[in-house]
Amino acid sequence: MATRTRDVGSPAGAAVQPAVEHAATVHTIAATTHGRYLVAAADAPGPAPLLVGFHGYGEHAERHLAELDRIPGSERWTRVAVQALHRHYSESRRHVVGSWMTRQDRELAIADNVAYVRDVVGAVRREYETTGALVCCGFSQGVAMAYRAGLRAGRVCRGIIALAGDVPPELRSDPALAWPPVLVGRGRLDAWYTQEKMDADLAFLGGTGSPAIPLVFDGGHEWTDEFRAEAGRFLSGLV
Numbered sequence: 612m613a614t615r616t617r618d619v620g621s622p623a624g625a626a627v628q629p630a631v632e633h634a635a636t637v638h639t640i641a642a643t644t645h646g647r648y649l650v651a652a653a654d655a656p657g658p659a660p661l662l663v664g665f666h667g668y669g670e671h672a673e674r675h676l677a678e679l680d681r682i683p684g685s686e687r688w689t690r691v692a693v694q695a696l697h698r699h700y701s702e703s704r705r706h707v708v709g710s711w712m713t714r715q716d717r718e719l720a721i722a723d724n725v726a727y728v729r730d731v732v733g734a735v736r737r738e739y740e741t742t743g744a745l746v747c748c749g750f751s752q753g754v755a756m757a758y759r760a761g762l763r764a765g766r767v768c769r770g771i772i773a774l775a776g777d778v779p780p781e782l783r784s785d786p787a788l789a790w791p792p793v794l795v796g797r798g799r800l801d802a803w804y805t806q807e808k809m810d811a812d813l814a815f816l817g818g819t820g821s822p823a824i825p826l827v828f829d830g831g832h833e834w835t836d837e838f839r840a841e842a843g844r845f846l847s848g849l850v
Contacts, residue, residue: 622701627674639716647694648731649676652739654686660744660769662688663760667751667775669701669708669717669836678834679748683843687850688746689739693731693756711756721781729764744850748772748842751803751832755779764787767847771792772842775804775832778812790821792846796832796838 630795649657649672651661662685666675676692679685695709697720712720732745745768749757754776761768762782774796782788793816809825824845828837 625639625674628777631756637713639719644696646696646731647725648672648735650664650735650739651676651680651690653689658740658742659687659689660742661691661732661735662746662748662765662846663691663693664750664758665693665711665747665753665760666695666709668710670750670753671706671708675750678750678839680838681834682846684847685843688846689735689741691731691735693728695753696727699737700836711752721759725759725763728756728760729766732760732764732766738798742850743767744769745770746770746846746849748774749776750834751776758782761791770845772796772845773812774834774838774842777804777808778815783815788819790816792822792824792845792849794824794826794842796826796828796841798833798835800831803832 613779648801662679662682664675664679666672666686672692672694676690679690679692695711697710698707700706700711701708711724735741745761745766747761747768747770749755749772750772755778757771757773758778759782761771768791770791771793773793775798795809795812795816797806797809806827809827813823813825822839826838826841828835830837
């Protein structure tokens, strides 16, 4: 057991009391929390396919749902925007936003998030008429969640839309996964999801046998009309 002395603030001539440092062990425990998701039903009556989306860091479900709604043809889908469990205030303090995880207890957070998405999709299917077709869509930090949800949330996924984010490392090392078609997009000016990262993802996806469709568009780390149009074409080819 290590000890150290501390004399800041001690009266002159007073005995110095040692401050004792104890080694700590880290523990984790499962806790119940409530997630939040938004659902916009398909315009036409009857069963509809599901488009499930995951927002980026510091965003919220409302913003992501608005982006899903702007994809041409998405009105034929029931759109679901899932909000990250780890909520915090935006920099302006005007909005409640979220983050999917940090590096602390990363593996536990991944398991929690995958179970959360599985429950969301199950709840939506119980409440809304669906065809069984499922596509996952992610932006930025939400791209990793789109990949995880599409491959490990216990539902057959017809396709993944990945905008400005890369394939998470734990999925790269699992040869048992059956990869669906993937639309991979990045803006030419995106300094975070670089061309090198995109090339690495496309090379990996090609090795899985997944039909990967790349799109590099004019713009940065953002949604654009060009990408939305390509996402609309991608969706129309899956149903």
